[in-house]
Amino acid sequence: MQESEIKKIIEALLFASPDPLTQAKVNLVFNPDTYNLKEIVKNLNKQYDHEDHAFEIQQVAGGFQLVSKKEYEIFIRKLINKSGRLSLSTAALDCLAIIAYKQPIGRYEVEAIRGVDSTGVLKTLLNRDLVKIKGRDNSPGRPLLYKTTNKFLEYFGLNRLSDMPKLKEISELIDADPSLGEQIAVFKNDLSDQELSKNPPSDVVKG
Numbered sequence: 001m002q003e004s005e006i007k008k009i010i011e012a013l014l015f016a017s018p019d020p021l022t023q024a025k026v027n028l029v030f031n032p033d034t035y036n037l038k039e040i041v042k043n044l045n046k047q048y049d050h051e052d053h054a055f056e057i058q059q060v061a062g063g064f065q066l067v068s069k070k071e072y073e074i075f076i077r078k079l080i081n082k083s084g085r086l087s088l089s090t091a092a093l094d095c096l097a098i099i100a101y102k103q104p105i106g107r108y109e110v111e112a113i114r115g116v117d118s119t120g121v122l123k124t125l126l127n128r129d130l131v132k133i134k135g136r137d138n139s140p141g142r143p144l145l146y147k148t149t150n151k152f153l154e155y156f157g158l159n160r161l162s163d164m165p166k167l168k169e170i171s172e173l174i175d176a177d178p179s180l181g182e183q184i185a186v187f188k189n190d191l192s193d194q195e196l197s198k199n200p201p202s203d204v205v206k207g
Helices: 003-016 023-030 037-050 070-080 090-102 107-114 119-127 150-155 167-176
Strands: 055-060 063-068 131-136 144-148
Touching (some): 090 119, 107 144
Antiparallel strands (some): 055 063
């Protein structure tokens, strides 16, 4: 099969796939032949850049996805008539941020940081497949532990947890522009840079 034809097939798969396209999925399509997805994506992105397209291929949640470029996000938001990619409440976003940076973490720890009951918010995040149950803690009562999912990475355009902004960067952002404080207030109390430096986000979490 010619390289040009392979690129077209990969491009079609990227358009059609509802989830990030992985090497394993490509291998199933071309079986028994195998083609390097990462290399093909690299060549396609070069082509898109040369032809000045409004989209590109990004690595998301361990696979690849065809996405529009950031400069066109405002127009896409107008089209879908939404204020953002996720219709989550402030409480849900607060809870999700805590789990993302402290995972695996139990409900009581989340509530201790937020200062309010988080049962309903956790159910919402579970239903949206943004968090999942990791297991149980060894503390009294053996509470459930929660962690983020690949869907979380996909929604926020991340390839891995270590791609999340460091708490030091967020602290510097707030210091530079205090007006941003309300928007990311979840990071200003118990989720301090000093505390989370002991548990920085990584691809491997405890548990």
